[in-house]
Every structure is written in C-alpha cells, then in structure tokens.
Amino acid sequence: MISAFRALVARDLTLAARVGGSGALSLVFFLMIVALVPFALGPDLNLLSRIGPAILWLAAVLATLIGLDRLFQADEEDGSLDLMTGAPAPLEVVVLAKVAAHWLTTGLPLALASPLFGLLVALDGTAMAATALTLLVGTPALTFVGAVGAALTASIRRGGLILAVLVLPLMIPTLIFGVSAAQSAIGGTVPFATPLTILAALSLIAAVVGTLAAAAALRWSE
Amino acid sequence: MTASLWTRLSNPGHFLRWSGAAGPWLAGLSALTLGLGLYLSWFVAPPDYQQGETVRIMFIHVPAAWLGVFFYGSMTLSAIGTLVWRHPLADVAQRAAAPIGAAFTLVCLVTGSLWGKPMWGTYWVWDARLTSMLVLLLIYCGIIALWRTMEDPNRAARAVAILTLVGAVNLPIIKFSVNWWSTLHQPASILRMGGPTIDPSMLYPLLTMILAATILGVTLHLYAMRTEILRRRVRTLTIREAERLDAGAPTLVPAPAGAAPLGQAL
Numbered sequence: 001m002i003s004a005f006r007a008l009v010a011r012d013l014t015l016a017a018r019v020g021g022s023g024a025l026s027l028v029f030f031l032m033i034v035a036l037v038p039f040a041l042g043p044d045l046n047l048l049s050r051i052g053p054a055i056l057w058l059a060a061v062l063a064t065l066i067g068l069d070r071l072f073q074a075d076e077e078d079g080s081l082d083l084m085t086g087a088p089a090p091l092e093v094v095v096l097a098k099v100a101a102h103w104l105t106t107g108l109p110l111a112l113a114s115p116l117f118g119l120l121v122a123l124d125g126t127a128m129a130a131t132a133l134t135l136l137v138g139t140p141a142l143t144f145v146g147a148v149g150a151a152l153t154a155s156i157r158r159g160g161l162i163l164a165v166l167v168l169p170l171m172i173p174t175l176i177f178g179v180s181a182a183q184s185a186i187g188g189t190v191p192f193a194t195p196l197t198i199l200a201a202l203s204l205i206a207a208v209v210g211t212l213a214a215a216a217a218l219r220w221s222e
Numbered sequence: 223m224t225a226s227l228w229t230r231l232s233n234p235g236h237f238l239r240w241s242g243a244a245g246p247w248l249a250g251l252s253a254l255t256l257g258l259g260l261y262l263s264w265f266v267a268p269p270d271y272q273q274g275e276t277v278r279i280m281f282i283h284v285p286a287a288w289l290g291v292f293f294y295g296s297m298t299l300s301a302i303g304t305l306v307w308r309h310p311l312a313d314v315a316q317r318a319a320a321p322i323g324a325a326f327t328l329v330c331l332v333t334g335s336l337w338g339k340p341m342w343g344t345y346w347v348w349d350a351r352l353t354s355m356l357v358l359l360l361i362y363c364g365i366i367a368l369w370r371t372m373e374d375p376n377r378a379a380r381a382v383a384i385l386t387l388v389g390a391v392n393l394p395i396i397k398f399s400v401n402w403w404s405t406l407h408q409p410a411s412i413l414r415m416g417g418p419t420i421d422p423s424m425l426y427p428l429l430t431m432i433l434a435a436t437i438l439g440v441t442l443h444l445y446a447m448r449t450e451i452l453r454r455r456v457r458t459l460t461i462r463e464a465e466r467l468d469a470g471a472p473t474l475v476p477a478p479a480g481a482a483p484l485g486q487a488l
Binding site: 148152153155156159162165166168169170172173176177180202205209213216217220 | 305357360361363364367368371372377380381384385387388389391392395396398399400402403
C-alpha cells in the first residue's frame with residue numbers, strides 16, 4: 001500500500017514536471033494575481049501592507065483551482081483511472097496520493113514563494129513569515145476540498161466552471177481562518193496560535209472528509 | 223409494523239397514488255393556514271413601537287429562513303437514503319427539494335435586505351447571519367448546477383448526494399467561521415432580531431406563518447416529487463422507444479405506456 005502510494009506520487013510529480021510544469025505555472029499565476037491587485041487598488045503601500053495577507057490568500061485560493069479540473073479527468077480519459085480503481089490498493093490511497101502530488105506542485109510552492117511575493121505588497125518580516133506559515137498549514141485544506149469537486153466533475157466535459165462553483169463556497173472557512181491568523185500575527189487582540197490551530201484542524205478535517213468523499217465519488221461515477 | 227408501513231408508502235407506485243390523493247388536501251390546508259397567518263400578521267399583530275409597520279416583513283422573512291434550512295436538512299437525509307439504501311424515491315425527494323429550498327433562501331435574503339434598508343439604512347451588511355444564508359444559497363446553486371450537467375439521473379443522484387453530505391459537514395463550519403469573522407471585523411454595531419423576547423401578540427401570528435409555510439413547502443415538495451417521477455418515466459419510455467426504433471423491429475408490439483415496470487422506469 002505504501003509502495004503504491006509512493007509510486008503514484010512519483011508518477012504524478014513526473015507528469016506534472018514533464019507536461020508544462022504545473023508547479024511553475026501556478027506560481028506564475030499566483031504572481032500575476034498579486035501583481036494585478038495594486039493596479040486595481042492603486043500603489044498605496046500602507047493600504048497594500050494592511051491587506052497583503054488577504055491578497056496572498058485570495059491568490060492562493062484561485063491558484064489552487066488551476067489544474068484541479070484535470071486532477072482525475074486526465075486519468076479518466078486515458079483509462080488509467082480504471083486501472084487504479086481495479087488495483088488492490090484501496091481507492092482512498094489513490095486519492096490521497098494524487099491529492100498529495102497536486103499539493104506538492106501547487107500548495108507547497110505557493111507557501112514557499114509567498115515571502116517573496118509578500119515583498120511586492122510591502123509586508124514586513126513577521127507578516128511574511130506568518131503568512132507563509134498559514135499558507136503552509138492551510139493550503140492542504142483547499143486542495144482536499146477541491147479534490148472532492150474534481151472527483152465529482154471528473155466525467156463532465158468542460159467541468160472547470162462548475163468545479164469552481166461547487167468548491168469555492170466550501171473554501172470560505174479556510175480563507176477566513178487563514179487570513180485572520182495572518183492578520184493576528186501583525187497585530188490584533190487574538191493570539192496568533194488560536195486561528196492557526198483552527199486552520200490546522202480544518203486541514204485535518206478536510207483530509208478525512210475530502211479523501212473519503214472523493215473516493216466515493218470516483219467509485220460510484222461508473 | 224412502522225417499517226413495513228414506511229416501505230409501502232415509499233414505493234414509487236404507491237407514492238404516486240397516495241400523494242395524488244393527499245395533494246389537494248394539503249394544498250387546501252396550506253391555503254387555509256396561509257390565509258389565517260396572513261390575516262393575523264397583517265391585521266391583528268400590532269405594529270412594532272420602534273420599527274412601525276415594517277416589522278410585518280418578519281412574518282415572511284422568518285418562515286422563509288426556516289424553510290431554506292429545513293429543506294437542506296431534508297436533502298441531507300435523502301442523500302443518506304440515496305447512498306445507503308439506493309432508494310429511488312430518496313433521490314427524487316432530494317432533487318425536488320433543491321429548487322424549493324433555494325427559492326425560500328432567496329426569499330429570505332430579499333425580504334431581509336428590504337427590511338434592512340429602513341432599519342439599518344442599508345440593503346446589505348456583512349453580518350454573520352446574512353453571510354451564512356448567502357453561502358447556503360451558493361451551495362444550493364452549486365447542487366442544482368451539478369444536477370443540470372449530468373445526463374444520467376442515477377449517476378447524478380449519487381454525485382449530488384455526496385456533494386450534499388460534504389456541504390452538510392461544511393455548513394456548521396461555515397456558520398461558525400463566519401460568526402468568528404464577523405465578530406472580528408464589526409464587534410458592536412450589528413443590529414439583530416431577538417434581543418428581547420417577542421411579545422405574544424406577534425409570536426402567535428409568527429408561529430402560524432411558520433406552520434403555514436412549512437405545510438406549503440411540504441405540499442410543493444410533494445408535487446415536485448410527482449413531477450420528477452413522471453419526468454423520469456417519460457425519459458425511460460422515450461429511450462425505450464428510441465431503442466425499439468433503432469433495433470428496426472416495427473412488427474414488435476409496443477408495450478403500452480402504463481405497463482412499464484416502475485422500478486425500471488425510475
């Protein structure tokens with residue numbers, strides 16, 4: 001089971017690296033949203049540093065959606081999903097492996113690169129570190145919630161739009177606690193640890209519910 | 223005893239029969255209670271000493287909010303019925319409930335914002351309650367949209383059941399997080415109903431309206447379920463007819479429409 005998990009993660013990472021490098025692409029998308037916001041709001045650095053964590057989180061939510069519609073659809077089209085369903089390893093492990101690979105190519109690079117992008121919106125050192133930490137803790141929740149939508153829309157052609165409609169309302173709690181954790185690090189009445197632990201709890205809940213629900217959706221979609 | 227009664231009532235064929243008989247009675251009952259409730263809330267209930275006549279919006283607003291949540295709850299139960307027992311009627315019930323629940327949620331939001339304008343001076347505030355109702359409406363929209371994109375009703379049923387259950391797990395979390403978020407950003411300044419307890423002169427009309435709206439919602443749901451069953455039957459018959467024509471066997475005697483087995487027609 002562990003070896004199947006490893007093999008699947010390695011396969012998806014290889015695929016992501018060879019087919020256009022989805023990790024790099026979502027980073028560019030992330031950068032683009034961060035760059036668009038000052039054009040909309042004006043180059044006021046005080047304002048930008050105040051809403052900086054919110055911008056980074058919003059960009060992370062949108063960047064997670066990139067490539068999510070292909071998470072199971074690509075395998076569904078070329079038939080490899082049928083092989084995975086028939087494999088001795090339970091489908092939940094398959095889902096977990098694919099989600100982990102997706103997070104490694106989108107969520108993790110975003111979290112690691114966010115201090116760099118924090119410079120663009122004039123965050124100071126504490127805020128940068130706090131935002132990066134919240135992204136690191138919170139983006140798994142986004143990916144797991146997104147995986148449920150991806151599994152539900154796997155067999156729908158052009159399911160990208162409906163995937164966003166299904167998944168975005170469910171990402172609201174993660175967004176709220178991610179931003180409030182990052183804000184409370186800059187200053188506020190709430191200690192940093194409180195929203196951060198809730199954010200970690202959301203990630204864990206999403207990991208359980210998301211894996212089971214996505215596997216159920218794939219199993220019953222035939 | 224109760225289990226066998228339940229099984230009998232939820233058989234699709236039996237359901238069509240008893241719901242056909244019960245429908246007009248329920249419709250009449252809901253018209254009666256709705257008339258009584260509207261009379262009480264318009265002519266009997268006194269205007270509020272602070273809000274004046276606008277308080278009467280409450281008699282539409284609160285029942286709509288209750289039904290918006292009520293139908294999500296019933297959809298969750300139906301989703302369990304679909305996934306665990308694969309009951310065809312559970313799926314029909316869930317599908318029929320979604321547009322009604324979405325409509326009541328929308329009514330709640332619209333009346334709420336019409337009420338908010340004279341009371342709070344604005345049509346919309348990002349208050350915790352308003353925001354969580356809005357999210358509920360968005361989830362309803364997602365469910366309806368997912369249903370529309372899937373051709374095969376059986377596959378759509380299971381997909382939507384999973385989505386409904388995931389949404390049901392998420393709704394309390396959303397409610398809780400929105401409360402947290404709203405109290406962080408606007409600590410005081412939130413005007414809310416229900417600080418003081420409601421006076422009996424307003425409470426009884428309100429309870430009557432809630433009862434009336436619930437009966438109305440159940441009646442609408444029953445009729446929507448009947449429509450959905452008939453729609454599926456038409457779909458199956460159309461497919462069968464197409465298959466018969468496709469097979470190129472015109473000499474075959476076509477099965478009369480009423481003789482289609484119910485289990486397959488669903």
